[in-house]
Amino acid sequence: MTAITRRAAFGAIASASSSLALVTAAAAAAPVEGDAVKPTPQQRFDNAVTELKAAAEALDPNIYQWTVNTNDDKQCGIVIAAFRTTTTYEGDGWYESRYEWGEVKRVLVTREPEHDKKGERWFRIRPPGKKFGVLMGEHDFRINYGPKLA
Missing domain, CATH: 2.40.10 (Thrombin, subunit H)
Structure with a gap:
């Protein structure tokens, strides 16, 4: 039978505790069912604008450029504009x-x-x-x- 030294015992305890800490941290970071992470207001705004653009471009394929501005210091807080083509070449x-x-x-x-x-x-x-x-x-x-x- 081999003897366990004190150094080996402390090393095994340190290794086990660090592994336990990693498992505990991972479990704490994982979202619990029913406790979903709420998106920030900026993420919600970005998602809504992305969806608006997709829907508008599906309805009007002539949209070629978007302007999305938030003017925190002005009276008009949000401006969303879609620019569209106005003609196609149909011959001279x-x-x-x-x-x-x-x-x-x-x-x-x-x-x-x-x-x-x-x-x-x-x-x-x-x-x-x-x-x-x-x-x-x-x-x-x-x-x-x-x-x-x-």
Whole structure:
């Protein structure tokens, strides 16, 4: 029979107590059934905004950008805005203009394939009676102009 030294006995006790402490800490950290951890207000807000965005984008696939601001020091505490495209390219022709040059409420849009960059289509936008216009990428065209008129 082997003799147990005092040093070996104390080592075994220390090892067992540290293992017991780890098991106890893990059990205390585990949520008890019916005692769920409550999310913070910020987590609840973030989850609600995520759900709102998903539902809105499912209803309106034209949404391309979101703005979510909380203004703690201003009268309007929360601003949530969804920006959406207002047109799609349906061939060269007249499109509604949200920007007016006097009485002009339409622009002539022509496709300019020689200016295409990185897979994005480019267009020339001209007010009536003007020979030259501005070049614009498809993304900017879709968010700045209205539907095709003629």
